[in-house]
Amino acid sequence: MYNVYVLQSISRNYLYVGITDNLERRVAQHQNGKERTTSPYKPFLLILHEEHSTRIAARQREKYLKSGSGKEWIKRKILGTMK
Numbered sequence: 001m002y003n004v005y006v007l008q009s010i011s012r013n014y015l016y017v018g019i020t021d022n023l024e025r026r027v028a029q030h031q032n033g034k035e036r037t038t039s040p041y042k043p044f045l046l047i048l049h050e051e052h053s054t055r056i057a058a059r060q061r062e063k064y065l066k067s068g069s070g071k072e073w074i075k076r077k078i079l080g081t082m083k
Contacts, residue, residue: 002058006048006065006074009041015074016044017065019058023049047078 003023007016007030016038020026027046033039052058064070 002052002055004048004050004052004058004061004065005046006078007038007044008047008079010043010045012041014041015071016041017062017070017074019055019062048074 002019002021003026004017004019005023005027007018007027008014009016016030018026027044029035030038030044031042033042038044050058050061052061065074
């Protein structure tokens with residue numbers, strides 16, 4: 001199984017969309033500052049994760065969520081319900 005996940009920075013206005021086959025390990029890497037691209041934005045809240053049976057399906061969803069309309073969907077559907 002492959003997971004598509006969205007992290008929201010607690011301290012800054014930043015969303016990160018990624019894909020992994022081990023969600024727990026990957027989120028821990030982000031939280032511990034092991035990733036250069038996300039390190040300045042930690043700590044994070046895991047606001048969305050979806051399981052997909054193939055890497056191809058997960059990659060398609062990841063690409064959508066990284067797009068402008070995908071980010072708007074996240075803000076409207078996910079962040080809008082968290083307020």
